[in-house]
Amino acid sequence: MHPIRRQRLFMVIFIVVIASVAVALLSFALRENINLFYPPSDIVSGEAPKGVRLRAGGMVVADSVMRADDSLFTRFKITDGEATVEVHFTGILPDLFAEGEAAVVMGEIDQGGVFMASEVLAKHDENYTPPEVADAMEQAHQRANASGSDEKAVSVSE
Amino acid sequence: MWQWFHRLGSPRWFYQASGKWLPWLSLLAAILLSVGIAWGLGFAPEDAKQGNSFRIIYIHVPASFLALAGYYVMALAGAVGLIWKMKLADMVMKSAAPIGAILTFVALVTGSIWGKPTWGTYWVWDARITSMLVLFFLYLGVIALQYSYTSQDAASKSSAVLSLVGMVNIPIIYKSVDWWYTLHQPATIKFTEAPSMHPDMFHPLLVMILGFYCFYAVALILNTRVEILNRERRTRWVLDMLLNSKKGSS
Numbered sequence: 559m560h561p562i563r564r565q566r567l568f569m570v571i572f573i574v575v576i577a578s579v580a581v582a583l584l585s586f587a588l589r590e591n592i593n594l595f596y597p598p599s600d601i602v603s604g605e606a607p608k609g610v611r612l613r614a615g616g617m618v619v620a621d622s623v624m625r626a627d628d629s630l631f632t633r634f635k636i637t638d639g640e641a642t643v644e645v646h647f648t649g650i651l652p653d654l655f656a657e658g659e660a661a662v663v664m665g666e667i668d669q670g671g672v673f674m675a676s677e678v679l680a681k682h683d684e685n686y687t688p689p690e691v692a693d694a695m696e697q698a699h700q701r702a703n704a705s706g707s708d709e710k711a712v713s714v715s716e
Numbered sequence: 717m718w719q720w721f722h723r724l725g726s727p728r729w730f731y732q733a734s735g736k737w738l739p740w741l742s743l744l745a746a747i748l749l750s751v752g753i754a755w756g757l758g759f760a761p762e763d764a765k766q767g768n769s770f771r772i773i774y775i776h777v778p779a780s781f782l783a784l785a786g787y788y789v790m791a792l793a794g795a796v797g798l799i800w801k802m803k804l805a806d807m808v809m810k811s812a813a814p815i816g817a818i819l820t821f822v823a824l825v826t827g828s829i830w831g832k833p834t835w836g837t838y839w840v841w842d843a844r845i846t847s848m849l850v851l852f853f854l855y856l857g858v859i860a861l862q863y864s865y866t867s868q869d870a871a872s873k874s875s876a877v878l879s880l881v882g883m884v885n886i887p888i889i890y891k892s893v894d895w896w897y898t899l900h901q902p903a904t905i906k907f908t909e910a911p912s913m914h915p916d917m918f919h920p921l922l923v924m925i926l927g928f929y930c931f932y933a934v935a936l937i938l939n940t941r942v943e944i945l946n947r948e949r950r951t952r953w954v955l956d957m958l959l960n961s962k963k964g965s966s
Contacts, residue, residue, distance in 0.1 A: 577883070693764075
């Protein structure tokens with residue numbers, strides 16, 4: 559390769575490397591802010607800031623959703639497998655909100671450690687299945703549960 | 717070894733060769749896209765949780781793929797233009813920017829439309845969506861730089877540098893869903909494992925992705941040909957071609 563072209567090639571590589579390093583340092587410094595939400599374990603352990611609006615995300619605990627009869631009030635628990643946070647919310651829940659599914663809630667933690675949400679978003683996972691296949695899987699899962707074998711692994715933000 | 721490379725650098729050679737590729741590529745793109753659309757929208761099963769709204773994936777995912785791949789095309793063309801001073805590479809870089817911008821815009825809009833029924837919001841500032849918006853602005857920046865110099869050489873140089881700097885964003889977009897907590901779900905299609913999608917839904921998506929690649933190639937070639945004619949309009953071969961209205965004779 560011609561020396562001038564080689565020099566220009568090094569210049570190009572230099573630009574890319576410097577830009578990468580700069581952005582890597584920047585996103586490392588801002589990593590807390592880039593995360594959209596805190597997992598419940600960060601909230602329970604006190605790592606998440608108190609008294610400010612923040613988002614929490616996790617799996618909606620099975621059989622934890624209680625709806626009021628006379629209002630839009632709903633309360634439920636979200637978990638990341640380590641810790642659980644109770645969420646209170648008044649409003650319309652997204653269609654995909656369901657027990658055993660992931661959700662992201664926005665709001666504030668009150669004195670009692672209850673998350674007072676002003677917005678609830680459903681988080682879809684990366685799996686796409688036709689209804690028949692989903693039914694078949696659900697039935698197989700129930701059969702496995704009935705025989706008292708495994709417990710469904712809880713995973714959040716995966 | 718470098719001969720084909722230098723031949724490729726000749727706008728005239730590229731103009732003549734691409735004229736022969738275009739009909740085939742366009743035909744292939746048209747077939748793949750129409751088969752993929754009909755298959756994905758009409759025949760693929762609906763999703764168990766999302767119902768029919770998941771079908772926007774057949775536009776959203778291919779558009780996002782090409783928005784990212786197109787950025788590499790633009791940045792690599794920019795690098796080749798910087799290093800080898802190849803005129804054609806500068807033209808390709810300029811032509812790739814608006815196509816990439818439109819694809820990014822399509823990805824953002826379709827994602828937003830899908831987000832409302834699925835997540836419950838049109839927009840959220842998570843890492844994936846924000847980095848995708850940055851990509852859109854990078855494309856707009858390259859387009860703007862192309863038109864802000866009187867000298868084409870200066871325009872090419874500065875937009876090549878911007879494209880190279882912005883290239884950092886591509887792996888960030890791709891890995892954002894793994895590195896940070898985001899509302900956007902992780903990738904369904906992975907290079908290393910089977911897709912976490914039922915084959916009946918995945919196959920039309922694959923056809924759409926291939927179709928978008930062909931469509932991208934067609935759009936890029938067409939755009940580049942316009943750019944070639946525009947920049948070479950005073951050269952002998954373009955004038956001859958116009959006068960004879962016979963391709964390639966000089």
